[in-house]
Amino acid sequence: MKKVTALMAILMTLVITSFAEPNEKVLKAFGTAFPNIAKVEWSGTNETPTAYFKMNNIQTRVSFDKEGNFLRSMRYYTEKELPTNILFAIQKRYADKKVTGVTETSDAEGTTTYYIKMQDDKNWWTLKTSNGIAFEIYEKYKLQS
Secondary structure (H helix, E strand, O other): OHHHHHHHHHHHHHHHHOOOOOOHHHHHHHHHHOOOOOOOEEEEOOOOEEEEEEEOOEEEEEEEOOOOOEEEEEEEEOHHHOOHHHHHHHHHHOOOOEEEEEEEEEEOOOOEEEEEEEEOOOEEEEEEEOOOOOOEEEEEEEOOO
16 A cells, blocks of 8 residues: 555656746747736646636636647636626526536637536536527536435
8 A cells, every 4th residue: 555655646746747837938928918917827738838827816727839829728707707798698598597607718719618507496507609699508417406
């Protein structure tokens, strides 16, 4: 058991230390895009470094390639930060459900997708939309009684 624990500790150390700080190209790209972000944590790999930070109280993560090109981002927030058209569509179509959170993804091609977590008395839902017009039920789970 001690050997397994020691091996796990060594592996965790290797994983943690295998990612060095991002290179200058990535740091420059990040600083240009987000000049007012003072507290940022980096993870990922040397090939795709990822920055974790808060911007306007929204938890954000942005991934780059090693040349400093934007790859993708994810933001996690509440209903009130949704774009107005999506917020109004949700309130109209799903008035009987409570929004519990939003995950917004964006990619280098310019596609932004919203995953909207909702709940009613019986179910937990995730709706997916890119434009606020077409909504897809991405996930649906029954709540336990």
